[in-house]
Amino acid sequence: MSAIQNSIFTPETAARFDKLATIYPMKRSALVPMLLYAQDELGYISEPAITEIAKRLDLFDLDVRNVMSYYSMLRTKPAGKYNIQVCTNISCMLRGGYEILDHCKAKLGIGHKEVTADKMFSLEEVECIGACCWAPAMQVNYNFHDDLTTVKVDDIIEQYRQGLGKDVK
CATH class of the missing domain: 1.10.10 (Arc Repressor Mutant, subunit A)
Incomplete structure (x- = not known):
């Protein structure tokens, strides 16, 4: 070819x-x-x-x-600079995945597959991201965040907002 x-x-x-x-x-x-x-x-x-x-x-x-x-990971619309993917598969669901997703929706003011007005964040509910032992978990771009609480999620989002996200653990 x-x-x-x-x-x-x-x-x-x-x-x-x-x-x-x-x-x-x-x-x-x-x-x-x-x-x-x-x-x-x-x-x-x-x-x-x-x-x-x-x-x-x-x-x-x-x-x-x-x-x-x-494939849900393929997008036909631009995502935010930081694409937050919250796992709600069984392990994450049982340990609070839906609460984490709902918290992200409220914190960011957006829903599934939406982007914030400033184009900083987008949010997706996703199937298993392979962090079942550390549930609930989310991925921001290619960075994994696990053993989440709403307080931890707030800290993670704030660090990304400040441009420190790639170093957030």
């Missing part, structure tokens, strides 16, 4: 996509990794991203959208 001309992605991401399309027995298998890389670069998966990825993998745009509809 020849490289896409006038890619919407950076040269590094476009080169990564070119390689991904060759390392799987079926090119289609590169779809989810490409979508994740596209989302990391763009902040969400835009219509032009869908079209380009479909072309790269010899798929229809609809094929890409169908896969996207299955």
Whole structure:
């Protein structure tokens, strides 16, 4: 396959996509990794991203959208600078996951898959994030926060608000 001309992605991401399309027995298998890389670069998966990825993998745009509809971690709208994902799966639910989610909704003034007016935070209710032993847990971008209380959540949100979030534990 020849490289896409006038890619919407950076040269590094476009080169990564070119390689991904060759390392799987079926090119289609590169779809989810490409979508994740596209989302990391763009902040969400835009219509032009869908079209380009479909072309790269010899798929229809609809094929890409169908896969996207299955995965809750793939977004078609921009998220906040800090995307808060609160787990409400069984372990987190039993240890207060819904209380943490409701607290985040009240604290931030937004609901599921919404973004604060200042675009600083977005909020999602998600399935298991793999922190069952330390429930309740949430993830902010790629940082995990566990053994949560509402007081701890307030501290975490405030640290992210102050730009100290990547160092928050």
